Amino acid sequence: MDLGGGTWQRLTAVLLVMAVAAGGTGQGQSADGGGEDLLRNHDWTQMPGTTARNGILQVSALDRRIVEQDASGGRPNPPLNLAGPHLRSDGDFTVTARMSGVGDHDGASWLRLYGQVPVIYDEWRQERPSLRVGVTADGHVKVQIWDGASDEPATSREFDCGCSGTVTLTVSSIGDTFRVKADGRRLGTVQDPGVFAEGTVWFGLEADAGDDERREGWRLTQLTARAESGDALRVIKAPQLRQEQSEDSLRARAADVGRPFDVGTALAENPLLTDSRYRALAGSQFSMLTPENAFKPQFLHPRPDVYDFRDADLLVRFARANHMKVHAHTLVWHEALPHWMRQNDDPEEVRRTMLRHITAVAGHFKGEVAEWDVVNEPMSDDDESYTDGDLGLRSEQNPWFEAMGEEYIDEAFKAAHRADPNARLFLNEYGIEEEGERWDALYDLVRRLKERGVPIDGVGFQNHEYAPADRTDPETFRAHVRDLAELGLQARVSEMDVPLGEDEEDGRQTQAEEMAGKLRVCLQEPNCTSFSTWGFTDRYGSTADTKTYPPRPADSLPWDTALRPKPAYERLLETFDEA
Known part of the structure; x- marks a missing residue:
């Protein structure tokens, strides 16, 4: 016919x-x-x-x-x-x-x-x-x-x-x-x-x-x-989560370090399931992932009686499919909280809210998560918090400190350890790579925690370098890593990103050297266990300019908006080889 x-x-x-x-x-x-x-x-x-x-x-x-x-x-x-x-x-x-x-x-x-x-x-x-x-x-x-x-x-x-x-x-x-x-x-x-x-x-x-x-x-x-x-x-239908591996990758280099060491990145579930090139790079280049948002309270605990772990579970499934560790972020923070978590003035009820949240969330992921940022950014941004005997802890708009004082940190780590005894527990902070009162107060805090028997395993150095003034000598960072080693604590680079600045060509080289310098220290110091960037591509970078709509992408990460590697990626590979 x-x-x-x-x-x-x-x-x-x-x-x-x-x-x-x-x-x-x-x-x-x-x-x-x-x-x-x-x-x-x-x-x-x-x-x-x-x-x-x-x-x-x-x-x-x-x-x-x-x-x-x-x-x-x-x-x-x-x-x-x-x-x-x-x-x-x-x-x-x-x-x-x-x-x-x-x-x-x-x-x-x-x-x-x-x-x-x-x-x-x-x-x-x-x-x-x-x-x-x-x-x-x-x-x-x-x-x-x-x-x-x-x-x-x-x-x-x-x-x-x-x-x-x-x-x-x-x-x-x-x-x-x-x-x-x-x-x-x-x-x-x-x-x-x-x-x-x-x-x-x-x-x-x-x-x-x-x-x-x-x-x-x-x-x-x-x-x-x-x-x-x-x-x-x-x-x-939904894509396969398992991605092809490459011998010419960051994770392959990390596997050859000679001791347990992970190279990681923060990942978001939306592009992971909808952008095949993002998914391929995420699964092939990194041995550890940090959930960018899905583990934060306002995303998975939006109401007092409502938990929804589906988006977070997707990231864990991806990690499992690609033999990646999960560094979970974060259990206790003063930001990214649903409004209901701030609406109670009873200190004991605030304490119960925090402990119930930790128990439910860490318990849900027990055995699936290698590490937790238990407490995120406890240090103050107010200069006065470091004077007249103050200990530098953030109190403003921090419901946990307002209810319990410094003890909220002890309680959080103990609850996380009870919920998942095998997970390593970290405190995560920014601005502690450089010398000054912020680092001194953070060091004193973790020393007090250790003296009180709090089950803390390490400290995450975020290493956000938003401006040239944020850049620090790798040797200063090394000294801080060694200070933690003396306390029996691990260290990690947890959220590194480096904007290019006004001169793009010079900025690309600066970005590469800044990232490589911190990685080199981590590879040389036995108590430094991982190096992670906060995302890996400018296409979805969190430092995008939100004063415009749609937000204008930033340039802070090792891959550009077209998912092409920058000199920073090549320099990280070379640093592994040099080590």
Whole structure:
């Protein structure tokens, strides 16, 4: 039979939609023939805030928020299904969601479709193009569109619907327009600024807590996707976590040091699951990872009775798949706290909150984590804290010190040791690489901890060199590492990054020499156990300039925004060889 070109293309597109994920058998189609069944034939077990049972997802309110350094604000940080299915489309498509229990709670029920996943740090979240559609508590259907140029939606439309109970929402991306339906009834259209221009669609599910603070949420009973107008649509499963290893890598050099020594980096779960080149470098170059954000309280403990470890678990799974150690960061810090952790004035209740958090989190990862930053940045930034007999500890906006004084550090380390006796326990601080009162106070602190029998194993030197004044002689750093050795403590470079400065060419060489100098000391001092940078590529660097939107990438790390190695990477390799 002779099929015309247009007929053949349409037939091929139909077959392509059917032959996804189920190995080309057609088993991926929904029961009603409405396209690919994304819910029952794919993995949603790693979607934060949800519980899966019998092909139905219960979506509960996480209320994750990102606060500023001064504990103000609270940008919403809703989750997405990184380890589940996403779509690849070369044209028009339709997504249909059946939502049950709508209106049963005092808040909205949301489906979110991301054209690009957000970039997230402990103090900010960069919203990239996405569409959110949901049913509000008063029965309206609301559509919000982010175009990647602001934290706030570029477009927000609300349609009368009278929806409650079970509602089937349909969103069609047709040309430059989104068409929205509820229960088959057309509600209206919204202009598309190019949300899915890259041809990818990632899924997020959200339940607003509402004023009554309940978390029951709603249920997703159906989720399907189909191509429109003969365009191609593929469903992509989560990538393999195991990455190919290379003999010409930082981790291969570290394995030849002659004693246990790790080279590490901070990793974020969003690019790890969505950027294949980032994933390949992370798994092949490093023997240790530090979670950039996923282990911090505001990410995994957003409410007093709510823990969600799914994003953090993804990083642990990646480490296990690639034989990497996990240096977990962090159990106790004065920043990155959910607001509820700051709202109690009863010192004993604050103490119980800290201990319960440590017990739950360190206990959850027992046996999976090699090391913990138990207490992060306990030293003060106020010069007056180092005078008149003060010990230099941070008190301002630190609920733990306000409730317990210095004893909070003792209590934290003891609780972490009880929860996971085999993990090495570190105190992590910045600005202690140089001589001065900050280092002196930190040294005196860890000496007191040792004298009191606190189970501390070592100190992390962050080595952030944000400005030329932050640069220190490697020999000064060496003296501090040796001081710790006399106390029986280990040391590590924990978060190093070095901006290039105004002269890019000179800056590249300076960056390379600064990193190599600290690595060289670590390799030569037996009690220095690892060298880690705070991220490895400028593409997702945390020191990006957030005064613009989208944030302007920084230049502080060994790989640039195109994931090309800089001289710093080559110099680190050479330093291993020289050692």
